[in-house]
Amino acid sequence: MSKSLYIVKIGGNVIDNPDACARFLSDFASLDGLKILVHGGGKVATQIAARLQIETEMVEGRRITDKPMLDVVTMVYGGLVNKNLVAQLQALKCNAIGLTGADGGIIRSVKRPVKTVDYGFVGDIEEVNEKQIAALLGSNLIPVIAPLTYSDEGLLLNTNADTIASATAVAMGREYDVTLVYCFEKKGVLSDPENDDSVISSLTPESYESYKSTGVIYKGMIPKLDGAFAALHDGVKRVSICHADDLLLSAKSAAGTTITL
Amino acid sequence: MSKSLYIVKIGGNVIDNPDACARFLSDFASLDGLKILVHGGGKVATQIAARLQIETEMVEGRRITDKPMLDVVTMVYGGLVNKNLVAQLQALKCNAIGLTGADGGIIRSVKRPVKTVDYGFVGDIEEVNEKQIAALLGSNLIPVIAPLTYSDEGLLLNTNADTIASATAVAMGREYDVTLVYCFEKKGVLSDPENDDSVISSLTPESYESYKSTGVIYKGMIPKLDGAFAALHDGVKRVSICHADDLLLSAKSAAGTTITL
Incomplete structure (x- = not known):
């Protein structure tokens, strides 16, 4: 039987809220077994860019x-956010190691080709080095991965954190029993966006298609799902999707949305 | 016999010069055997602070x-500088992994007590975790260490890169034959600061005292030595001190200043 491994993605909105982030990190630190944290960026990058008079184009x-x-x-994802998460986890006796895709060559990408839009320095993942990540886990380390990858030419590239989480989960899934948990500021996938308690507890490909066709599930939730x-x-x-406060409950299938085939 | 290990410190002035930095990284990548890079900060932090309208007090x-x-x-040491060095080394097929002291808990410090001056968030090193660093070396990784440490309370702390290099060298020296090389923008310790070729090729405690008493060696060189x-x-x-362009020559004792007891 393969070893179990949790890959937990924490969204930028949680990172932006110090109290919510501290609660989440405390739960993450107490999660038993092998684990990896993938984090988003949050609003700090936009704020720092504004203070540096760099315009954010979306x-x-x-x-x-x-x-x-x-x-x-x-600076912000690879430095400020990543290293503060690591230092906080270390204080919780969780032996975190902060990484971008470049570190140990764990996630290699290619700069996205220009079609209708030039996204600039954005990386599409080519390869996750699961052996190197397994070696870190084997050294009792808990990888904390920032949403940055690198190319063969030595470029750092901006890469979506959800995509990093799922690509890492797939690569590690060859050797481990992987549970992928997306933690964010909602209690799960909602059937009514106005009602935070309208959590869809289970999603299959069939029910997902049905929710999409009726417009219940839309926008940003679609690429995630x-x-x-x-x-x-x-x-x-x-795979499950839950509130950042519910990580430990979700690990016991007692909260959030569980996604199954 | 213990395994050999190079610990190379690269100064901020070299990092500030992209061509000099690229030449240095190419040499570092081609240095045979186990190795660790420790880097300084450079002027970028001061420049970014100025653009963010944060005053730099010295x-x-x-x-x-x-x-x-x-x-x-x-942001700058742990993110921008560290991750760009790592990405450039990866492009040179050098399996770098960027770290602060917090990552893997490799360098723990305490916030410097306030005496006559309050240095603020500055860390004095308490412990280097040589076992964790050895485990990374054993996973074929080349640590690239930024001048930041962490405290038990989960604080990140600013720590002098020369001090990180020497403390790491001492800790690793318990298990490895360590060569510590300080690379900077001069050819070594100079007997005449106006003459770049006046390199003192060898320094002993006796000759060091003599050079200090006559004022030949002074200022910033004293804490380094x-x-x-x-x-x-x-x-x-x-231990040797050499020009960043002379790393490979220095490894053969053919350049710079060699320091012996």
Whole structure:
């Protein structure tokens, strides 16, 4: 039987709230067994960019990463956010190690080709080095991964944290029983966006199609769920989506939305 | 016989010059055997702080690290500088992993007590976790260490890169034959600061005292050399100081200043 491994993604909205983030980290630290944390960026990058008088350009909800913005996200995601998460986890006796995709060459990508939109320094993942990540886990380390990857040319590239989480889950799924948990500021996938308690407790491909066709599930939730189903198809054992406060309950299937094939 | 290990410190002035930095990284990548890179900060932190309208206060050549400045050095040293060095080394097929002292708990410090000067968020090193660093080396990783440490309370702390290099060298010296090399923008310790070729090829405690008493060696070189001699006393096999372009020559004792007991 393979070893169990949790891959937990924490969203930027939670990171932006110090109290919520501290509660989440305390729960993450107490989660038993092998684990990896993947974090989003939050609003700090946009705030720092504004103070540096760098404009943030968005197209269809995605940030355009020109060179000045790449430097900002490298500083904020790879430095400020990542290292503060690591230091807080260390204080909780959780042996965290902060990584971008470049560190140990764990996540290699290619700069996204320009089609209709030039996204700039954005990386599409080519390869996750599961052996190197397994070696870190084997050294009793808990990887904390920032949403940055690297290319063969030595470029750092901005990469969506949900995508990093699912690609890492799929790669590690070859050797481990992987549970992928997306933690964010809602209690799960909601059937009524106005009602925080309208959590859909279980989603299958059939019910997902039905919710999409009736418009119940829409917008930003769609790429997240598409990624979740793709991860299950590619060997991840279990995917769930829950509130950052419910990580430990979700691990026992007692909260959030569980996604199954 | 113990395994050999190089610990190379690269100064901020070299990092500030992209061409000099690229040449240095190419040499570092081609250095045979186990190795660790420790890097300084450079001027970028001061520049970013100025653009963020954060004042840089210096006392006796040392930066005062208040909370806004701690965030800047965390972003710049731990993020921008560290991750770009790692990505460039990866492109050179050198399996670098960027770390602060918090990552893997490798360098724990205490916030410097306030005496006559309050240096703010500055850490004095308490412990280097040589077992964790050895485990990373054993996983074929090349640690690239930023000048930041952490405290038991989960604080990140600004720590001098020369001090990190010598403390790491001493700790690793218990299990490895450590060569500590300080690379900077001069060809070594100079007997005439106006003449770049006046390199003192060898320094002993006696000749060091003599050069100090006559004022030949002064100012910023003194803490660096005090650290070098202390490292030798504490079990480091060899210490040298050389130009960043001369790393490979220095490894063969063919350039720079060699410090011996």
